[in-house]
Amino acid sequence: MPDQYDKTTISIVIAAYNAAEHLPRAVKSVLAQTIQPNEIIVVDDGSTDNTKQVLEQFGDRIKYIYQNNAGPGAARNTGIQTATSEWISFLDADDEYLPNKLETQLEILARHPDLHWITGNYIRCLCDTQTRVPLRTKDEINQILNGSDTYDDFMQAFTIGVFGWTGTMLIRRNAILKAGMFPTDIYLAEDIDLWLKIAYNHPRIGFAYEPLAIYHMGVQGSLARNKASYADTNNFLSHHLKLAKQHNCEDAFQPCARRILVAWIRSALFDDRVKNVRSAINDFRNLLPPGLYLFFYVLSIFPQLTMKTCLLLSAISRKLRLRKRVWHPTD
Structure with missing residues (x-):
């Protein structure tokens, strides 16, 4: 990786709500990254459990922010506004990164320095059975992308369902701000809303074949995953x-x-x-x-x-x- 990318700054934004049981796992997965981020911001969205207390073990490695309950979009926006880095990577408190998440994405950025965002493959963990299912196999992704590590248009990726999820995104902070950040007045796919608004301005997106994170399905106390009217x-x-x-x-x-x-x-x-x-x-x-x-x-x-x-x-x-x-x- 070129030396210039040693200067790339990354803030991790973790949104949490009554997440004391799983939040330490999420934070440890960030601390286990082969390339460390510049800051880890945990936004507590009005938790009533001991979410704050379980973070004490990490000391000043975590920047903790408490706010009244306002929903996942508002919690992530608080983290974005607080962040001091050029790039933002998101993680929900009940999910986790794989160790090479950031390094893999920075390698893609080194090959394509004009990119404004990078996503990738991930593992879906069915919590009741501990079955782990990748979004796609590497061979499937290779066939979809014809050996490339970028999509020319995010909407193409979205249409075929191979666009990662919130926990695999690494996005330039200025692209998020230009798109207006996460909506706080809708209850359907506030993450997809932001991705589409970014895509209108920056359609090209990097994609990692290797799984970057684990999405834990069926976890109690999740910030999202609600049915939409x-x-x-x-x-x-x-x-x-x-x-x-x-x-x-x-x-x-x-x-x-x-x-x-x-x-x-x-x-x-x-x-x-x-x-x-x-x-x-x-x-x-x-x-x-x-x-x-x-x-x-x-x-x-x-x-x-x-x-x-x-x-x-x-x-x-x-x-x-x-x-x-x-x-x-x-x-």
Whole structure:
């Protein structure tokens, strides 16, 4: 790695809410990095447990900030505003970095110094069974990127579902500020909202093949992972369809909007919110191919068929995904 990147400054922003059980693991994963960040900022979003006390073991290596409960977006924004480094890397208190996270991303930056952000592969840990599943295998990513370590357009990455997640992002602080930071007035995908706003200005993004972090699924007390109402989804899609048009990105964003819509519809069908589904497919009919529109319409008018179909599709998808991608720490 060129010597000039020894001067690259990185702040880690950890948002925490009632996270005493898992927060030490997250902090230790940052301290175990092969290249150390310049500062670690923990923003306590109004915790009522002993989140503050569990940080005492780390002494002055942690910059601790307490604020009244305002949500994950507001907590991360506090960290961004406090940060003094050129680059920001995010981590939620219930997740963890793998040791080479920052080093791997700085190596990509050394090859592409014009990048404004870098993401990468990660491990999904199913907490109840401790099954570890990578987002994609290295061979799959190599095929998707044709051997490159960058996407020309983040929206392409988002559309195919290979864009990392909050815990894999390393972003220039000025790009985050230019995009307006995380929204604090929405309850759907505040992270995706920011990524899209960054992509309108800086579409090119670096991508690491190796897993960078572990996303712990099913952890109690998580800051995020809430179900979204249809009103939230409608507002989100309408807002970004308008923004994409303003940035001349409408064609690129259409597949992203379709992915968001279909993901919400699937979730709503599982929850038996069929009236909302009918509203969604009618309000955003232009985003759905005719066959997919008809499929969702039929499911929305036959509730028993809907549940059986959803359960079957979920079981098949889960079985195939786990069979293909089970990952072991020694691999």
